[in-house]
Amino acid sequence: MSAVVRDFFIDFQRCIGCQACAAACSECHTHRGLPMVHVDLVAPGVSLQTAPMVCMHCADPTCASVCPADAIKVDEHGIVHSSLKPRCISCGNCELACPFGVPIIKMEIQQMQKCDMCFDRTSAGKKPMCATVCPTGALFYGTREEIAQQRPASKPINRWRFGKQRIATRVHVMVPHDVDEMAVELPAFDEGGGPAALATALAAGARDGRAPEEAGPEAEFL
Amino acid sequence: MAHLRLPISDYIREYGPHVSDSPVTGWGPKPEPDRLVETHCCFCGMQCGVKLQVKSGRVIGIEPWEEFPFNEGRLCPKGVKRYMQTHHPDRLTDPLIREGAGFRKAGWDEALDLVASKARAIQAKRGKDAFAMLSGVSLSNEKSYLVGKFARLALGTANLDYNGRFCMVSAGAGNKKAFGIDRVANPWDDIPEAGVVLLAGTNVSECFPTLTHYIWKARDRGAKLIVVDPRETPIARTADHHVALRPGTDSALNQALLHELVANGWFDREFVEQRCTGWAELRASVERCTPEWAGEICGVPAALIREVAAAWGQAKTSFLLHARGVEQHTKGVENVLGLINLVLATGRIGRRGCGYGTITGQGNGQGGREHGHKCDQLPGNRDIENPEHRKHICDVWRISDAELPRKGKTTVEIVEAIHAGGIHGLLNICFNPMVSHPDTGFTREALERLEFFCVIDFFMSETARYADVVLPGSLHEEEEGTSTTAEARVVRIRAAVEPPGNARRDTWILLELARRLGKEEHFRFSSSEDIFNELRRASAGGTADYAGITYERVEREMGVFWPCPSEGHPGTPRLFEDGRSYHPDGKFKLLPTPYRPSAEVPDAEFPLYMTSGRSVFHYLSGTQTRRIKFLVEKSPGPICEMHPALATRLGLVDRQLVTVETRRGAITVPLRIVETIRPDTVFLPYHWPEELAANQLTVRALDPVSKMPEFKVAACRVRAATRGEADRARSLFAELKLEAS
Ligand code: SF4
Ligand code: SF4
Ligand code: SF4
Numbered sequence: 017m018s019a020v021v022r023d024f025f026i027d028f029q030r031c032i033g034c035q036a037c038a039a040a041c042s043e044c045h046t047h048r049g050l051p052m053v054h055v056d057l058v059a060p061g062v063s064l065q066t067a068p069m070v071c072m073h074c075a076d077p078t079c080a081s082v083c084p085a086d087a088i089k090v091d092e093h094g095i096v097h098s099s100l101k102p103r104c105i106s107c108g109n110c111e112l113a114c115p116f117g118v119p120i121i122k123m124e125i126q127q128m129q130k131c132d133m134c135f136d137r138t139s140a141g142k143k144p145m146c147a148t149v150c151p152t153g154a155l156f157y158g159t160r161e162e163i164a165q166q167r168p169a170s171k172p173i174n175r176w177r178f179g180k181q182r183i184a185t186r187v188h189v190m191v192p193h194d195v196d197e198m199a200v201e202l203p204a205f206d207e208g209g210g211p212a213a214l215a216t217a218l219a220a221g222a223r224d225g226r227a228p229e230e231a232g233p234e235a236e237f238l
Numbered sequence: 239m240a241h242l243r244l245p246i247s248d249y250i251r252e253y254g255p256h257v258s259d260s261p262v263t264g265w266g267p268k269p270e271p272d273r274l275v276e277t278h279c280c281f282c283g284m285q286c287g288v289k290l291q292v293k294s295g296r297v298i299g300i301e302p303w304e305e306f307p308f309n310e311g312r313l314c315p316k317g318v319k320r321y322m323q324t325h326h327p328d329r330l331t332d333p334l335i336r337e338g339a340g341f342r343k344a345g346w347d348e349a350l351d352l353v354a355s356k357a358r359a360i361q362a363k364r365g366k367d368a369f370a371m372l373s374g375v376s377l378s379n380e381k382s383y384l385v386g387k388f389a390r391l392a393l394g395t396a397n398l399d400y401n402g403r404f405c406m407v408s409a410g411a412g413n414k415k416a417f418g419i420d421r422v423a424n425p426w427d428d429i430p431e432a433g434v435v436l437l438a439g440t441n442v443s444e445c446f447p448t449l450t451h452y453i454w455k456a457r458d459r460g461a462k463l464i465v466v467d468p469r470e471t472p473i474a475r476t477a478d479h480h481v482a483l484r485p486g487t488d489s490a491l492n493q494a495l496l497h498e499l500v501a502n503g504w505f506d507r508e509f510v511e512q513r514c515t516g517w518a519e520l521r522a523s524v525e526r527c528t529p530e531w532a533g534e535i536c537g538v539p540a541a542l543i544r545e546v547a548a549a550w551g552q553a554k555t556s557f558l559l560h561a562r563g564v565e566q567h568t569k570g571v572e573n574v575l576g577l578i579n580l581v582l583a584t585g586r587i588g589r590r591g592c593g594y595g596t597i598t599g600q601g602n603g604q605g606g607r608e609h610g611h612k613c614d615q616l617p618g619n620r621d622i623e624n625p626e627h628r629k630h631i632c633d634v635w636r637i638s639d640a641e642l643p644r645k646g647k648t649t650v651e652i653v654e655a656i657h658a659g660g661i662h663g664l665l666n667i668c669f670n671p672m673v674s675h676p677d678t679g680f681t682r683e684a685l686e687r688l689e690f691f692c693v694i695d696f697f698m699s700e701t702a703r704y705a706d707v708v709l710p711g712s713l714h715e716e717e718e719g720t721s722t723t724a725e726a727r728v729v730r731i732r733a734a735v736e737p738p739g740n741a742r743r744d745t746w747i748l749l750e751l752a753r754r755l756g757k758e759e760h761f762r763f764s765s766s767e768d769i770f771n772e773l774r775r776a777s778a779g780g781t782a783d784y785a786g787i788t789y790e791r792v793e794r795e796m797g798v799f800w801p802c803p804s805e806g807h808p809g810t811p812r813l814f815e816d817g818r819s820y821h822p823d824g825k826f827k828l829l830p831t832p833y834r835p836s837a838e839v840p841d842a843e844f845p846l847y848m849t850s851g852r853s854v855f856h857y858l859s860g861t862q863t864r865r866i867k868f869l870v871e872k873s874p875g876p877i878c879e880m881h882p883a884l885a886t887r888l889g890l891v892d893r894q895l896v897t898v899e900t901r902r903g904a905i906t907v908p909l910r911i912v913e914t915i916r917p918d919t920v921f922l923p924y925h926w927p928e929e930l931a932a933n934q935l936t937v938r939a940l941d942p943v944s945k946m947p948e949f950k951v952a953a954c955r956v957r958a959a960t961r962g963e964a965d966r967a968r969s970l971f972a973e974l975k976l977e978a979s
Pocket of ligand 3: 283284318
């Protein structure tokens with residue numbers, strides 16, 4: 017592969033909630049059957065806005081810093097990997113601490129698994145599964161030049177603020193030109209932080225702070 | 239007699255639908271595939287390119303096909319998970335013959351002989367047309383052509399029609415009237431060049447997800463997006479203008495938009511006067527159709543109609559797309575013509591970035607309707623009543639005119655004739671009317687009255703349960719062929735694997751039946767390509783001319799657009815570039831489409847509108863998608879969407895079980911309260927059968943020209959379910975998620 021650096025971009029407004037990303041992610045060799053990408057309804061009952069969430073691959077990952085077993089490693093490409101099997105004690109700290117709600121503790125194998133930006137594919141010059149299939153371009157993998165040229169009405173940023181915590185991420189999100197930082201005001205703990213508050217912040221003009229829910233089964237009433 | 243003798247749960251237990259989660263190799267470490275087969279998704283009209291991973295004669299997964307130009311690897315969840323149907327435990331692997339209360343397995347000779355002898359007996363006693371055939375356009379071009387020839391020559395019946403009758407016939411009829419050709423006018427590649435994109439009655443984001451990318455490409459370049467839909471669909475959510483009109487009022491909106499174009503001089507005088515006929519009459523017909531008048535009918539502000547007219551009228555380039563939302567009406571053809579008028583009035587057609595088209599819903603909805611399994615058509619989109627057209631086909635088929643049946647009944651008319659006792663035998667391939675036909679109860683009664691019923695399918699569809707003989711056929715990935723995408727691009731479908739067990743390729747089944755019906759001489763085909771080559775000759779000189787398209791070219795060029803009259807011809811991605819229509823005078827026809835109400839509108843007894851449509855997780859009648867766990871989990875069963883204001887008025891709460899009733903039936907489903915729908919309208923997706931079929935409620939009223947049923951408008955009422963209804967609904971929903979053993 018050439019030295020071209022390709023990045024991951026999320027453009028929330030395009031997402032149609034189709035879950036092709038999750039369907040494709042679950043086909044991955046490393047975590048077969050279990051999607052690592054989440055698609056959340058931002059304001060159920062109000063809007064069909066959905067927010068896809070892959071691992072943001074933080075420069076200083078919260079999941080890794082709270083891991084008591086030092087099981088989460090960042091590689092030279094800035095990819096934050098699933099926990100190292102021999103070290104992981106499946107304590108769930110990472111799952112709770114990740115501001116983006118990414119890690120999943122897989123109890124059957126006593127290990128945390130997470131989106132590794134399809135390391136097996138990207139290291140072979142391919143795109144991640146989700147960004148390959150996403151029918152809208154809500155998930156995009158390519159160079160900064162490509163995204164700048166293709167989407168002149170928005171720009172990519174990778175700076176976040178969660179309450180007082182500031183985070184820089186390898187994955188970028190597309191925002192209007194006058195936005196420089198994604199600010200997420202954290203609600204009280206029992207209101208469900210993480211993905212809930214996050215998704216709410218993501219929907220530009222989200223109408224109220226109602227917690228989102230997994231855009232999933234319709235018939236939970238049963 | 240084809241009454242169900244067993245409770246439905248018994249059929250489900252035996253034949254499914256069961257949901258299956260895992261690939262045939264399980265979720266453990268994935269074996270390296272032996273080969274990747276470049277083919278297409280078997281579902282919607284996008285026909286996205288995809289590679290199937292094959293290992294030891296089994297499909298074990300998919301790989302995006304990024305080189306295929308239309309979708310460049312993009313897929314929707316159906317396309318990603320479709321491979322799980324191939325080796326699904328529900329696959330039919332042996333012919334089945336009705337015996338006692340159920341079915342018994344049989345050999346092919348016995349089953350095929352029985353079908354042939356029953357067909358002959360019914361036809362001997364009651365005439366050729368008393369045996370009908372229904373078909374589907376998920377079939378390849380080759381199979382569609384073969385079905386047309388089979389019904390007319392082997393069965394000798396006029397009564398052949400297809401499920402495209404529920405898909406694109408209104409669009410086809412409107413296109414033929416206005417343009418003299420039934421095809422999308424531009425390739426999807428023209429969408430990004432458009433300054434304004436108007437989507438009328440098309441939930442692109444759920445029904446054609448991969449087309450969304452093209453719309454965003456246009457928007458990235460500054461295009462405005464207008465969406466006309468009673469619901470705020472995922473694509474409407476971000477639109478610049480969303481006209482949430484009352485179901486069934488599209489033609490009033492179209493007239494008011496045209497009124498505004500005229501009033502503000504936003505039309506192309508030269509184009510409408512030189513290139514079109516009927517401008518004066520059309521103009522006069524909208525004189526009094528002000529935005530205020532339409533706003534009243536459509537239930538939207540007049541100011542919004544003015545904004546939309548200005549956005550459309552002042553654009554330099556544009557693309558107008560529509561689908562079932564405007565077409566599935568008793569005024570479907572008029573709605574289509576009204577939209578075409580908006581395109582023609584501005585003269586924005588036949589150029590780069592100036593486009594128009596219907597988005598065909600079914601996999602091969604475009605190709606399937608061109609090659610003759612429609613009751614009034616012969617291959618090449620020829621007219622079965624036109625003497626010259628008949629002659630061409632008679633010559634290719636080496637028959638006399640007397641041997642070629644004439645125009646037969648349309649789908650709903652066939653079912654009505656069965657019900658009335660005029661048709662006694664039926665052969666059905668790739669069509670599931672127990673889900674997709676309007677007025678399910680009536681359809682059931684009709685099927686129960688058949689003297690003999692044979693179904694060719696790969697799964698036991700809800701319709702197949704009523705059959706006397708079920709013949710296990712093949713999937714998309716089990717037979718070579720071509721299909722024609724919604725942009726009229728002919729693409730190559732490849733066989734990745736063999737049909738399972740004793741199942742056979744559909745083509746083999748039809749050829750064997752033809753032989754047993756004594757017509758072997760007309761059906762000597764050695765391969766799918768052989769059939770395609772005859773199709774090319776049959777289509778030559780017709781509007782849908784495939785003469786210059788070969789398998790080799792389709793593979794090399796990654797698809798060829800028809801018309802393509804000779805092998806040296808490049809194909810025709812964009813129509814009308816010379817400013818001429820396909821009518822003999824070369825003119826585009828402008829036809830007035832005065833507003834009239836739908837067949838059934840709300841009244842005191844049934845005060846609400848009911849409209850129906852699709853979910854992104856299911857394809858049509860769900861025979862395939864209701865068997866794949868990922869899709870079933872995301873959308874296990876029908877729900878009723880309702881606006882919070884209406885729910886408050888009716889005293890209903892989110893997720894409660896409600897009963898929706900119309901004059902034809904009732905359905906009990908969970909309620910989903912959403913602000914994304916009009917407060918006078920409820921929505922139901924239609925992918926489920928029997929007691930969960932939205933079509934229990936729909937009206938069996940037809941467009942007078944296209945014979946399309948009015949799936950999009952019915953008058954209904956909604957109330958809390960009774961305890962008995964709720965218990966029943968719970969057990970039905972529980973069955974929907976039956977795991978495969
Ligand atoms: S595939 Fe793309 S559009 Fe579909 S849910 Fe995922 S991010 Fe959203
Ligand atoms: S990058 Fe790969 S692992 Fe991460 S969410 Fe996308 S498909 Fe899944
Ligand atoms: S269903 Fe349609 S949009 Fe989805 S993958 Fe298949 S062809 Fe593409």
